[in-house]
Amino acid sequence: MRLIFTSLASYGHLYPLLPLAVAARSAGHDVVFATAADFHPTVEKAGLEPVDVGLTIQDAFMAQYDGDLRKRNEVSPAELEATIARVFSRVLPDRFIADLDAVFAKQLPDLVVYEIGNPGGAFAAMKAGIPAMGHGFGRVATGGIADGIRKAVEEHAIELGITGEERFSWGNPFVDICPPSVQSPEFLAGARRLPLRPVGWSEPGDLPAGVAGRSRPLVYLTLGTTPMSQAHLLTSAISALAALDADVLVATGPSVDVASLGEVPANVRLEAWVPQSELLPHVDLVVHHGGSGTTLGAFTAGVPQLVLPQGADQFSNAEAVAAAGVGDQLVGDAVTTEAVREKAQRLLTDSAVADAVRALAAEVAAMPSPDEVAAQLPDYV
Template identity: 50%
Template sequence: MIFCSTGAYGHTYPLIPLALAAHDAGHDVLFATADPFDTELKAFGLKTARVGLRVVDALDLEPGSHLDFDAIARMFAETLPRAVLDDLGPLLAETKPDLVVHEAACVGAFFAAKLAGVPGVCHGFGKVDGFVTTDPAAPATTELLAAFADTIGIPYEGLAMGGGGDPYLDICPPVLQTPDLLAAPNRVPLRPVAVNAKDEELPAFVRERRRERPLVYLTLGTVFAGIAHEVLAGAVEGIAALDVDLLVATGPALDPAALGTVPDNVRLEAWVPQSRLLPHVDLVVHHGGSGTTLAGLAAGRPHLVLPQGADQLANAHAVTEAGAGDWLSGEEFSPGAVTAKVRSLLADDSVRGAAQRVAAEIAAMPSPEDTVRRLVRIADEARS
């Protein structure tokens, strides 16, 4: 089996649990993605191949800023698919896999599998209509993808978010997912599992802290912390005003030193093993990225979402509608508003109960190990 993802944390890490389950079941697994994610995957014991570009590198090739909607559309609909197609096509011809598991935004892998005649399975990373309904770049991306598909002779309508006709592995629990996808015949539910490399440890601050007061975890993910530095700083100010401990993960896009001197109840880290951290926290304050949203809910933790772009607004609405948290729009955001929301959420047992109900729904979804057996059946049926 070949797994292939877009070169970004939020697109690569959701595929790791299934790839590991396939590897542990004795299948020959190759994970194809961009540098340096191919190197990171080796820490999980997976064989890797370098395919495509990192999202940030692909954006650098586009004229315009990283927040320009036309540049984002060209990146996802032309630059990234072409880079993956150019690299993955020869790899498929050489390895002749039985199956390609392509991440939903990695449309180049969908195209490459179709051109090679290899059966494909699409692996989602969150709420399927997130980009389509809330991202201003989505209409242009759809139009450009259709044109790109036409140039290579592949019938294709719309974004790959619904699998492009392939079986669609949906890691979003039903309570959050759009009804149209829940009714789709190609939907295959799969439990989201947060992972970290085995040698990553919790910060000493978490292991050694006194537990008399709540622990709040704040992150804007691996991309938006650098773009929304002022939002992160304002959130730190607002949360630190309360009698809580605050752990902030700035991610690779922002040096923790950029936040300057912080109060004594705040700890700054560039990176934390999120899957190990979440069971220890009382509230997750974040940007609404699909990975953090699903990981926090799988741990039964309430959320305060500060959406910045992409699919984050859709995730913020979904969390709120499930009763598992709240959100602040850009117009509402201020340190004082964050203080008020965090204080309210920490005191609200109903929100905590709703988050735990979502966690129970996630726990009842088919495991990666169960889903590997489904993948084998899909490959066998394609050969017969």
């Protein structure tokens, strides 16, 4: 069977699809991964064949602001939300549709697996009459800007002649990597779910020295891979966590210059990048932005979380973490050095949180593996 997987060109959107794509290839299927060229090296490292479609999220926004992303700070919140909705409902989907149409003409797949943030993959497949399947990248966010984007996508779908009773994936099956107990109830009520255990994916690499064999807790701090102004928040969080009787490992990400953070206390280590999926099982607490990859990775590894959401689906993830009792959140002006320190200290020692974390990790472990789900894919053609 020939399969085309397609996702937006972003770590948080692409990584969640790789375990199933690799499992499908291992099961003997012909697998191609369609995304923008910037992420082809990542696809190739997973042993998959890439094909160039779409454009990066960064390039899509650059086009909206005449090549100067600083202009985003000059518009009202309403104008910014409208631009975000346009990028994810029009700009990116239209490019993916056009590029995938050309790919389908050359190599007609039996099934298209599209990442749910990439509706262009769904639209291209449905227009071509090819069976399609959605694939989640985390908890399905509802409310706020997520609903605005979804409404704009639905309007675009109707214009293309695509309709479906189920508002999250147009009636297509949906590979859901979020454990049901923390998934959106609204989504659970209507989706044709195909559960899949969230399997962490990161490019191979060595763990930083000293991760194993420690005598005190290890706190992992990350604000993800999405470009944004993060240095000030990292500086504040580092100051808070350094006051704990713990070691602190900070993944600064690609948008922060490590040198800009200055001198750090002796118990803090700065790394531009770490193999997160390999690191999490060694961690005692994750302090992070609420990205889906880190949130689900901590669920899987059984690690408490302190979430400092900054945008997108991060607020929804933070609320789910707090509601499940597996962590806590600090939002907006509540993110102070003292508050971060106090919350982190409690999460490192709270037995009720530890019990909830273990229960959620057990729920994740009981979900079907990528190999098990890959074996079911021919049933959806």
